[in-house]
Amino acid sequence: MRIALIGDLHFYRLFAPPWRLLNKRPLGLLNLWFSRRRKFDHSILPSMVARVRALSPQMLLFSGDLTTTAMDSEFVIFRERLGSLMEDIPSLVVPGNHDRYTHQATRDRVMERNLPGVLPDRFPLLRELSPGWDVLLLNAAGPRFFSARGEVGRTQLDAASTALQSRRQELAGEARGLVVICTYPIAMPPGAHARPCHRLHGPSAERDLL
Numbered sequence: 094m095r096i097a098l099i100g101d102l103h104f105y106r107l108f109a110p111p112w113r114l115l116n117k118r119p120l121g122l123l124n125l126w127f128s129r130r131r132k133f134d135h136s137i138l139p140s141m142v143a144r145v146r147a148l149s150p151q152m153l154l155f156s157g158d159l160t161t162t163a164m165d166s167e168f169v170i171f172r173e174r175l176g177s178l179m180e181d182i183p184s185l186v187v188p189g190n191h192d193r194y195t196h197q198a199t200r201d202r203v204m205e206r207n208l209p210g211v212l213p214d215r216f217p218l219l220r221e222l223s224p225g226w227d228v229l230l231l232n233a234a235g236p237r238f239f240s241a242r243g244e245v246g247r248t249q250l251d252a253a254s255t256a257l258q259s260r261r262q263e264l265a266g267e268a269r270g271l272v273v274i275c276t277y278p279i280a281m282p283p284g285a286h287a288r289p290c291h292r293l294h295g296p297s298a299e300r301d302l303l
Contacts, residue, residue: 094223096272097145097182100156103133103191104170135174142178152222153182155211157189157234157276163198168207179211185220186212188234189276190243196236217253219260222272227260229253231275233293243277244294 145153160167178184186208193199205212216232231253233243245253257271273279277293 094152094226095148095150096152096154096222097148097150098154098156099145100276101158101189102171103158103161104135104167104174105133105161106164106166138174142175145178150182153179153184154228154274155184155186156274157187158191159186159189160194161191163192163194163203165203165207168204172207184211185218185228185230185274187230187274187276188212188232190234190237190241193234193236199236217249217256219253219256226270226272228272228274229257231273233275233277241290242292242294245275
């Protein structure tokens with residue numbers, strides 16, 4: 094099976110209605126205006142989409158941060174640019190911290206409203222990918238005013254553990270691979286580094302689970 098993994102697209106609008114600025118969003122927009130927008134080269138998107146189509150994957154997995162400040166208008170851009178690809182290829186999405194940028198966007202379920210059928214209704218989600226592989230989707234993103242750290246949480250971890258144990262029993266010990274999709278790294282390979290503010294809080298529990 095062939096999978097295409099896409100993440101950190103960070104679609105954005107440089108302006109927001111005044112009533113959308115009564116939260117953390119002004120800081121994000123200022124940072125975007127003076128710095129971060131230079132790092133997001135969306136001119137390569139057509140070639141990326143063409144490359145994905147040429148690979149003919151059976152599944153698209155999106156690892157989050159599709160938007161910059163979790164506004165409806167940013168999700169609209171995402172659907173305009175990637176919608177046809179997702180219509181042709183089965184797709185699954187996990188939230189990034191920028192997709193849960195404010196408490197209001199999280200409370201109003203802006204991401205869920207804009208990505209029905211692509212974003213799971215609940216997490217964790219364990220699904221078969223192929224006869225030899227499963228995929229586990231975890232939601233570690235949430236609104237934080239200063240830090241960008243993520244947290245899966247004990248409730249989700251317990252549910253993931255139960256689902257994996259049930260899957261092992263169902264397979265009666267059959268050897269199987271597991272793809273884990275989370276916007277934060279569950280474990281860092283040797284030599285790799287992440288800024289402390291972009292790490293997963295309490296990663297040992299997630300590693301123990303896997």
